[in-house]
């Protein structure tokens with residue numbers, strides 16, 4: 297018997313989350329809530345109508361889903377570029393994290409310890425990078441920098457500026 301036939305394949309975070317419609321539901325509700333939030337509303341006041349979907353597609357691609365964000369013309373460089381010069385504060389970042397995690401519960405994303413640990417790890421990492429990038433005016437990453445990917449495990453080492 298082929299042993300591979302019986303070896304269970306670990307699902308990606310994208311698959312475990314239940315696919316694109318769940319990422320879109322998550323960010324659609326999140327950005328609705330952002331506009332009712334006194335801390336975050338001023339940050340996102342002029343955001344584009346497509347913003348929520350772009351963030352859903354970005355996170356889904358990072359979680360090893362389809363490359364929709366890239367196929368729509370986005371890139372890691374592009375995402376960083378959107379944060380330049382926004383001068384985001386730690387208070388805004390914390391509120392962003394709190395609200396996006398509350399919204400994960402509201403839309404019924406899986407709440408098992410392993411999945412949520414990976415999600416929190418990614419959101420902490422990504423949101424702290426967003427704040428760092430918001431304090432500068434140029435992207436130091438190459439324009440063709442690959443999209444990051446995120447799995448079930450650990451970061452693998454210390455921060456490299």
Ligand code: HEM
Nearest residue numbers: 339343344347350351354375378388389392419422423426
């Ligand atoms: C994992 C964390 C994050 C991810 C993956 C992410 C992703 C993105 C993406 C993909 C865009 C571009 C959207 C578009 O093309 O329309 C964007 C824009 C933006 N993000 Fe983030 N972001 C993160 C964290 C944050 C945080 C913590 C804040 C603020 C507290 C923030 C504030 C903004 C703002 C102000 C824009 C520009 C909105 C606009 O004017 O259209 N981001 N983000």
